Amino acid sequence: MAILLLSLKFVLQNFEKKTIMGIISSSIARKVAMALSGLFLVFFLGQHFVINLTSVLDPDTFNSWSHFMGTNGLVQGLLQPILIFGVVFHFIMGFILELKNRNARAIKYASYKGSTNASWASRNMIISGLVVLAFLGLHFYDFWIPEMIHKYVESHPEDATRYYAETVHKFESPVRVGLYVISFVLLALHLWHGFASSFQSVGFNNKYSKGLTKFAKIYAIVIPLGFIFIAVYLHLNQLPH
């Protein structure tokens, strides 16, 4: 925790000193910024999963928690903009890193056996990341944009019971469920490398590292698998019995 706070302080100090360009001027600063934004998104993913899980366990709880998240001033006014900034920052920084890294080897190898020394997930973060980004576009189109229109454009009166039915309706289409499943498999691969790697990036490497890496690898499998389960469950649950 101390090292995370130290890293955060470092990023904030760089922001104060040199603005956003300061963050991307040093390779280690880029690593730390990428890791911290990734850790923030991993935390968000966990809480999103817990809320989604209630749609399977108890629709009333899902409605009440969704209503809270959708109407609470702190969540909507502060946490949501921070989350959107975190996603955009992580994506832009990932893209900058990819371009810089490609530029660092102008002439490619005729023979390069990347699989002998590194995992597919670690070598293809840009591919898994782009799939997750495309999924986010679909997810925003499915949920966030209709929610914004519902609340701020059409100005419907508040209805704390609408969320479960709206969510279930989205999972009627098997094509959409299929896209969600593929996206979460790629998300799992992205997390498989990214989550554990973020500890190394912020300089955390000691006797607790092995335990943390195990936790990160389990998280990378369990959370996306949980999201897949929810999507498939909501789809199958509304098929005619």
Added chain:
Amino acid sequence: MKLTLKIWRQENASAKGNMQTYPIDGVEGDMSFLEMLDVLNEQLINKGEEPVVFDHDCREGICGSCSLQINGEPHGPDRLVTTCQLHMRKFNDGDTIVIEPFRAKAFPVIKDLMVDRGAFDRIQQAGGYVSVNTSGNTIDANAIPVEKELADEAFNAATCIGCGACVAACKNASAMLFTSAKVSQYALLPQGRVEATTRVLNMVEQMDKEGFGNCTNTGACEVECPKGISLENIARMNREYLSASLKG
């Protein structure tokens, strides 16, 4: 043993290179990879052709001069050895072997398989040393007690021979393993702590200036390093850099 070699040939730094194919016969399993190239060069010279240029010096695996990307891996398919210690018994009769220079924008090709690894020297010059008073009152290094574990870790980091295999193996051509080994070998010892802050800042700044890529923690460098330099050094350098930046 009969082999087919596909070798990168490039006249000079500004010329455009390409892969050329050479058949070679009479290769013995006990030959080192460089001895096999010596045989090829003798054949080329006898035919009046230009020999293949490649880096080498001690041929004992300790100087860091030899390089070569062999069949897609720096220093070839063996682990914890340099190219000069790689033996031809690792290959089979009839094999095709692809030989390329270590590829990185920061390691420009000088000729054929020889690359300029001066970027590593400049990183080292930026802070990879301890300033010692040599005017006659130098303190005996052994007078400062050092914990055995720290001394061992510092020694392990110091075994980096600066061959550049980490850069060659990394999909991003990052020099983090080399730089972190050099930072670590001093950061772990009391003699090195005095200049620890400026050292890590200056060495990382120089590393970035040289045009190496960003580390994405794939771990390829650690696997391919002929001296087994650990990724722990990169985490240590990240910590050192974070804390030095906050102090600065």
